Amino acid sequence: MGKMNTIKLIGKFIARPIREIVTKPAIRRINVYLYYVKHFKIQQKSVLLESYHAVNLTGNVYAIYQKMIQAYPDYTYYWVYKDINTVPADILADSKTHHVRLVKFESRQYMKALAVSEYLLNDTSFMPYFIKREQQRYMNTWHGTPLKTLGLDIKGAGKSDHKNIQRNLLSADVLAMPNKFTAEHLIESHDLKGIFPNEVFLTGNARVDNSLGTLVDEDVSALKARLKLPDEKIILYAPTWKKDVAYTTEDDVLQLLGEIKRLQKHVPAGYKVLLKVHYFIYDKLVEMGYQDQLVSNAIDTNTLLRGVDVLITDYSSIFFDFLPVHRPVLFYVPDKESYARNRGFYKPLDTLPGLVTDDFDQLLAECNQAYFDNWNRVYEGQYDNYQAEFLQFDDGHAAERAVQVLLKQPTTTERLNFNNNKKKLLVYAGGFYNNGITNSIINLSKNLDSDKYELIFVDYPRMRREKEYNMNRLPSRVHFLFNFSWATRTFIDTYNQNTSYHFGFNSKLVNQKRMTATYQLNFRRVFGNFMPDEVIDFGGYNKAVTGLFALSKVAKKVIFLHNTMWDEYNKIVNGRYKHRKNLRVTFTYYPYFDKIISVSKSANKRNSADLSRYADVSKFTWVENLVNGAEIEAQLADVRHQVETGTDLIELTKTKEPNGIVTTKQFHPVDQDYFNFVTVARLSPEKNHLVLIQAFKLIHDNYPKTRLYLVGDGPMRTEIQQFISGLGLDDCVFMMGFLESPMKFVSFADYVVLPSTTEGQGLAIMEALIAGKPVVGTDVAGIQDVINGGRFGLLSGKDAVSSPDSLANTLSLAIASEKYIQYVESVEKPLAISYITLTAKGQWVVDSDNWQNADVVYDSGDDGQLAIEIKHPEKYPNRAVFVNGLRVEATQPNGARYQVQNGSAIMVVLDLKQQVCFEQFNWRKYNQDTLNEFETRAII
Numbered sequence: 001m002g003k004m005n006t007i008k009l010i011g012k013f014i015a016r017p018i019r020e021i022v023t024k025p026a027i028r029r030i031n032v033y034l035y036y037v038k039h040f041k042i043q044q045k046s047v048l049l050e051s052y053h054a055v056n057l058t059g060n061v062y063a064i065y066q067k068m069i070q071a072y073p074d075y076t077y078y079w080v081y082k083d084i085n086t087v088p089a090d091i092l093a094d095s096k097t098h099h100v101r102l103v104k105f106e107s108r109q110y111m112k113a114l115a116v117s118e119y120l121l122n123d124t125s126f127m128p129y130f131i132k133r134e135q136q137r138y139m140n141t142w143h144g145t146p147l148k149t150l151g152l153d154i155k156g157a158g159k160s161d162h163k164n165i166q167r168n169l170l171s172a173d174v175l176a177m178p179n180k181f182t183a184e185h186l187i188e189s190h191d192l193k194g195i196f197p198n199e200v201f202l203t204g205n206a207r208v209d210n211s212l213g214t215l216v217d218e219d220v221s222a223l224k225a226r227l228k229l230p231d232e233k234i235i236l237y238a239p240t241w242k243k244d245v246a247y248t249t250e251d252d253v254l255q256l257l258g259e260i261k262r263l264q265k266h267v268p269a270g271y272k273v274l275l276k277v278h279y280f281i282y283d284k285l286v287e288m289g290y291q292d293q294l295v296s297n298a299i300d301t302n303t304l305l306r307g308v309d310v311l312i313t314d315y316s317s318i319f320f321d322f323l324p325v326h327r328p329v330l331f332y333v334p335d336k337e338s339y340a341r342n343r344g345f346y347k348p349l350d351t352l353p354g355l356v357t358d359d360f361d362q363l364l365a366e367c368n369q370a371y372f373d374n375w376n377r378v379y380e381g382q383y384d385n386y387q388a389e390f391l392q393f394d395d396g397h398a399a400e401r402a403v404q405v406l407l408k409q410p411t412t413t414e415r416l417n418f419n420n421n422k423k424k425l426l427v428y429a430g431g432f433y434n435n436g437i438t439n440s441i442i443n444l445s446k447n448l449d450s451d452k453y454e455l456i457f458v459d460y461p462r463m464r465r466e467k468e469y470n471m472n473r474l475p476s477r478v479h480f481l482f483n484f485s486w487a488t489r490t491f492i493d494t495y496n497q498n499t500s501y502h503f504g505f506n507s508k509l510v511n512q513k514r515m516t517a518t519y520q521l522n523f524r525r526v527f528g529n530f531m532p533d534e535v536i537d538f539g540g541y542n543k544a545v546t547g548l549f550a551l552s553k554v555a556k557k558v559i560f561l562h563n564t565m566w567d568e569y570n571k572i573v574n575g576r577y578k579h580r581k582n583l584r585v586t587f588t589y590y591p592y593f594d595k596i597i598s599v600s601k602s603a604n605k606r607n608s609a610d611l612s613r614y615a616d617v618s619k620f621t622w623v624e625n626l627v628n629g630a631e632i633e634a635q636l637a638d639v640r641h642q643v644e645t646g647t648d649l650i651e652l653t654k655t656k657e658p659n660g661i662v663t664t665k666q667f668h669p670v671d672q673d674y675f676n677f678v679t680v681a682r683l684s685p686e687k688n689h690l691v692l693i694q695a696f697k698l699i700h701d702n703y704p705k706t707r708l709y710l711v712g713d714g715p716m717r718t719e720i721q722q723f724i725s726g727l728g729l730d731d732c733v734f735m736m737g738f739l740e741s742p743m744k745f746v747s748f749a750d751y752v753v754l755p756s757t758t759e760g761q762g763l764a765i766m767e768a769l770i771a772g773k774p775v776v777g778t779d780v781a782g783i784q785d786v787i788n789g790g791r792f793g794l795l796s797g798k799d800a801v802s803s804p805d806s807l808a809n810t811l812s813l814a815i816a817s818e819k820y821i822q823y824v825e826s827v828e829k830p831l832a833i834s835y836i837t838l839t840a841k842g843q844w845v846v847d848s849d850n851w852q853n854a855d856v857v858y859d860s861g862d863d864g865q866l867a868i869e870i871k872h873p874e875k876y877p878n879r880a881v882f883v884n885g886l887r888v889e890a891t892q893p894n895g896a897r898y899q900v901q902n903g904s905a906i907m908v909v910l911d912l913k914q915q916v917c918f919e920q921f922n923w924r925k926y927n928q929d930t931l932n933e934f935e936t937r938a939i940i
Helices: 003-023 025-039 059-071 089-097 108-116 163-171 180-189 208-212 220-227 250-266 279-287 301-306 318-325 336-342 360-366 369-378 380-390 398-406 436-447 465-472 491-503 512-527 543-550 565-569 580-592 601-610 629-644 689-702 717-726 742-746 763-770 783-790 804-816 923-938
Strands: 043-050 076-081 100-104 117-122 137-140 174-177 199-202 233-238 271-275 310-313 329-332 355-357 414-416 423-428 453-459 479-482 534-537 556-561 595-598 620-622 650-656 662-667 675-680 706-711 733-737 751-754 775-777 822-824 834-838 844-846 856-860 866-870 880-883 886-888 897-900 905-909 917-919
Touching: 003 025, 003 491, 025 108, 043 059, 043 108, 059 076, 059 117, 059 208, 059 301, 059 398, 076 089, 076 108, 089 100, 100 108, 108 117, 137 163, 137 398, 163 479, 163 512, 174 180, 174 398, 180 199, 180 380, 199 398, 208 301, 208 318, 208 398, 220 301, 233 250, 233 301, 250 271, 250 360, 301 318, 310 318, 318 329, 318 380, 329 360, 355 360, 369 380, 423 543, 436 763, 436 923, 453 465, 479 512, 491 512, 491 580, 512 543, 534 543, 543 556, 543 580, 556 580, 565 580, 565 601, 595 601, 595 923, 601 620, 601 783, 620 923, 629 650, 629 742, 629 763, 629 923, 650 742, 675 689, 675 742, 675 763, 675 804, 689 706, 689 717, 689 804, 706 742, 717 733, 742 763, 751 763, 751 804, 763 775, 763 783, 763 923, 775 783, 775 804, 804 834, 804 880, 804 886, 804 905, 844 856, 866 905
Parallel strands: 043 076, 043 117, 076 100, 117 137, 137 174, 174 199, 233 271, 233 310, 310 329, 329 355, 423 453, 423 534, 453 479, 534 556, 556 595, 595 620, 675 706, 675 751, 706 733, 751 775, 822 917
Antiparallel strands: 199 414, 650 662, 834 844, 834 905, 856 866, 866 897, 880 886, 880 905
């Protein structure tokens, strides 16, 4: 590297963190927050209170505050606000007479309070940078009983759509829930049932204490006077706002205000209609000049409800808070059909305790004194059902119970448990790309004993079509957590991290203690109080995840190696080292793992030798990948059924989109008049497609009725397509792209080929064996274990990874021996093949580890020719010799002598029939043995 390039690299190294902190406000905020986290102790008897993302200071958090300020006036309270105009009058007064501090959301004062307060209260979620320190106690109260679906229960919801709520739930030491229904749906809809480590108490809704008037000694008249409410009876109209704020127009607002005017004209005399809008839309209406027609956001809704005589709402949880006062409710739901279709409800709308209508005229007609007087009698049954299911803890003492569990005081409050005794395995699967790693983890997840283990996958939230498809292939019982937002690192931490990314964690330039602390803070930020029994880096290529796992406080740590990793380190794709940037760091984390697991015995032999400089060889072991045998058998049965019905096109997949559109993918079966080779592999250099295509050209020149199909996609797609065209093979080599059920297509082929230069195991040829297809593989680690010396397929010569001539010989053998293929229960000793290659120095070399037969004699002349003589030819009637992909004839009448005049690769087979006597692949026994290996070696 030149001096100028070195200077440029150093300049970039210095400038990037500076530019990051200067140009990104979020990074600056995180730095401030982390400063207080790292350098300030917890402030005893301090409470931070944040409600509805600090848009208003109301609800459950407000009610708990009211209880605490009475009982614990010596505590310091930090109330978080965004707009000072939304702060209730009593909190403003308290800030002048008590230890109450008003802190603006995301100000420096807020960051400090969030970092050092002993107690944290929230009814929604803290921001993604928040880290619940071990000495803090975080209570989340949620913000109401849900009639509308939550989290993953929302129709069409993505797996990561509610990731920050999920993260907050894991961080909260205690949930103060209004009822069992809410607790169950909140936790289950955020994918936490069975792994939720925190306390869950049924305290009731603290905010309902204000509806019932148990927190403040004040009659309704005094309350109305204090809140400046009209003296008339009050009808509160409180609809859910369903549009995004950015898309709300003045016409939308005018329609809402028009509804208020029509209501006011039709209600009985002596009633006043007030409008209460969701806090999401309140600021928008104020900006548009309609503040005088709204109930102020500074008024606590539940305090307001105490003075309300009739409530009109839709799906808002406000009606659950109003029911305990036992006054009339009407439900106006103009979009109930579309809302049910697009969002969904937990309870049928016809069970609601009140009129349910989508017709505003009917609402006007029913909003009368007769309805108000008879509501209790008409809807008594529905009310009693809701009282029993949702309101049993809304008795005016919910705030008292919430304070008890927050401060860990003795309590009789009912506690729920959403954890189980299964072993928790936290797994990173490598990004769920269309590759063998993804197929392997999917197969494992389907077979691992769900009575013993909980599988929890962590990934990044950004979705791609292939990622979403593969995640949906996993069993529904697995869990997903997400690592998102800016990592927890300061300005100095960033330099330290970048140094480790360049030189490796073990470099003397890296402050390992600081780096470890950074990763452990981030682990706590991402996973909260969840501490798995074991972390498994199943991908093995992502340096950030490997570091996060390796340096965590988790007791047991395992990393998988899905290839011969030194070969991966040196792999070049499109002129650049594909994995070197990640692996040079990843390797240095190996010492911090308990086990380093290859996916085959032969790959482990290579990896333990190549990587022993990074970790003790005693940590290296192997666990083979499982196969999806049952799924493949079902796919083949489906193909047979389609063929029997006489269809010309075979259905590959059928998927139904959320919008109801069904997409079917089909293919034409390959022409059975040809000998069809197929390879199923990612289009990547190590899969060696270019050598395979060259070898196939030799075959096709000699056997024109042959075709080759390439199933897969990847970075070399364009290069491979151009290579095929350059050799004039467009009419016989076909690129099929990625197929979601490849064995359906493979079932029509004659042979499956895997020509890899490196391989962890060779899952594709194992799946082909399940499909009943013979296989050809190169003699490299991983594939060696699958083919097992020839028991399960044809293993090429060692030089076939780089010699098209040599690989062509094995393909030619496949064609020549097709009629002899048979499968038996066991092959005691596979027949050896003799491979002979011509070296660069013009010498013929027998390249066969297990070749021992005195009946085959080689004689090389001075002219570079090679004579092969087979003694006792009567013993070998099915013998064959192949040269550069062509089966050659003997040069003597007795057929026992072969004269090779030119060529670089020779293969001698003494018995074509015995050579293709293969052992049946018992995938069920294999999977059971592999599961035992996994539980013995990978689960510590």
